[in-house]
């Protein structure tokens with residue numbers, strides 16, 4: 001069985017998170033550009049050295065499908081790697097996955113990872 | 114326990130939906146630019162005053178992680194706020210979430226929201 | 227009951243996948259631009275005729291909410307349509323959906339699809 005781990009983090013932390021995932025032996029991931037806000041509605045967050053005026057602050061979303069067993073360590077590793085201690089560091093959530101397939105081969109389940 | 118509510122809506126409705134979510138006390142959300150089509154394959158949808166020629170119509174995806182208890186009200190509020198009564202108004206779906214973490218503090222579960 | 231099928235595929239395969247889904251009677255879908263890598267870390271993938279130097283290769287993410295019964299056929303159809311036999315063909319995963327709503331009408335469940 002597998003899980004989908006989704007993290008929304010500060011863009012400049014992508015390389016650190018990627019390195020942490022590689023250390024854990026994660027074999028694949030998907031990223032996309034998103035925008036968002038948390039409890040402070042983005043108002044007080046600093047982005048590229050300037051206080052960000054609008055509600056929505058640019059973030060990167062990382063999605064990783066992993067085995068059930070690996071999910072907790074993955075969440076911990078992302079949390080550590082993405083942390084600056086400042087507001088807006090991000091959010092990580094885990095969703096159950098029914099099935100996963102590698103398109104090239106048709107392999108399924110953990111063989112597809 | 115928490116849920117992930119995902120809504121794909123008309124771009125000009127984002128502010129209305131955001132206001133509706135703030136009224137419900139939602140503390141955070143993530144948006145991204147997507148494209149899509151529903152039953153009419155996009156052909157007959159109007160975007161920025163002109164009939165849209167291609168299949169894929171620009172939409173905004175909103176993702177919100179909330180408590181189980183809040184999820185139904187959230188879906189109702191998004192649906193009301195995003196509704197114009199015209200085709201292409203959008204789709205909302207809810208997915209179970211196993212766990213959620215605030216990156217800055219490591220807080221988990223509903224404390225992380 | 228419904229499922230969310232997510233596929234991350236090669237961009238030039240979007241039309242083939244779309245056609246395959248239409249053949250299955252799928253009524254709606256959402257796509258977005260993402261980047262990612264799998265087992266080869268992207269290094270050896272070819273994109274637009276040139277070997278791609280960076281880790282992250284552009285991909286398209288397709289999301290489709292469908293009935294439980296349709297999900298398996300959908301995954302098979304996407305897999306077949308997106309397959310080139312070369313590395314980087316993509317990944318498909320399926321997540322359970324608690325509920326889905328059509329924004330225009332408020333319809334729920336399979337009526338909302």
Ligand SMILES: Nc1ncnc2c1ncn2[C@@H]1O[C@H](COP(=O)(O)OP(=O)(O)OP(=O)(O)O)[C@@H](O)[C@H]1O
Pocket residue numbers: 008009034035036037038039040057059086087088089090091140141142143144176177178179215216217218225226
């Ligand atoms: N409940 C939520 N649902 C979906 N996305 C969220 C949620 N909360 C935050 N996010 C996303 O995560 C990003 C970072 O959130 P953020 O770290 O500011 O959360 P926070 O709860 O305000 O924590 P902090 O107090 O440390 O800032 C936001 O810009 C948004 O994209």
Ligand SMILES: Nc1ncnc2c1ncn2[C@@H]1O[C@H](COP(=O)(O)OP(=O)(O)OP(=O)(O)O)[C@@H](O)[C@H]1O
Pocket residue numbers: 121122147148149150151152153170172199200201202203204253254255256257289290291292328329330331338339
């Ligand atoms: N089954 C689906 N799976 C994933 N995304 C969908 C699905 N159906 C629609 N969407 C997304 O929602 C957007 C809006 O869909 P739309 O409101 O046109 O749905 P519809 O079922 O055709 O309803 P209506 O008849 O009111 O137009 C689409 O552009 C697409 O991005």
Ligand SMILES: Nc1ncnc2c1ncn2[C@@H]1O[C@H](COP(=O)(O)OP(=O)(O)OP(=O)(O)O)[C@@H](O)[C@H]1O
Pocket residue numbers: 027028029030031063064065066102103104105112113234235260261262263264265266283285312313314315316317
């Ligand atoms: N475990 C994963 N979690 C999330 N996304 C993934 C994962 N693995 C791959 N992806 C996404 O799918 C895309 C294609 O992956 P890819 O087809 O290279 O997988 P692979 O396992 O390396 O298979 P192959 O050996 O056929 O290349 C990646 O660019 C990435 O966006």
Ligand SMILES: [Mg+2]
Pocket residue numbers: 037038039040041042087088089
């Ligand atoms: Mg915040």
Ligand SMILES: [Mg+2]
Pocket residue numbers: 150151152153154155200201202
């Ligand atoms: Mg429609």
Ligand SMILES: [Mg+2]
Pocket residue numbers: 263264265266267268313314315
């Ligand atoms: Mg690969």
